[in-house]
Amino acid sequence: MSLPQQPQQQVILQQAAEPTALSKLTMGAMMGSLVGLTIGFIGGGFQILRAGPGPRGALATLSQYMLSSGATFGFFMSIGSVLRTESMLKNEAQWQAAFRAQNNRVVITERLRELHSKTN
Secondary structure, eight states, rough: OOOOOOOOOOOOOOOOOOOOOHHHHHHHHHHHHHHHHHHHHHHHHHHHHOOOOOOHHHHHHHOOOHHHHHHHHHHHHHHHHHOOOOOOOOOOOHHHHHHHHHHHHOOOOOHHHHHHHHHO
């Protein structure tokens, strides 16, 4: 009695798509806003403890610190995340062309492997 044959599995590899500039802007704004809110909470809380809440009360003063800090950090982080993005290069030839465009010298990997194997 023979065992039934297992069906063959097909594996499909897909390369993940790069995030768009808008999604990078959104991610930067979210990260910056969260960091800014945290810094505003710490700084505003310290300022309230040190100098008092002022005429508007502790909660209004703390929320003003947090919102202004969150908006500032979010704005600059969103711009910075878009400016810092680079497109992914697909193959070694594109990497070499980009490296040469910056006036850098490119060593061919096969030649480097040959030199390395001769020394070992």
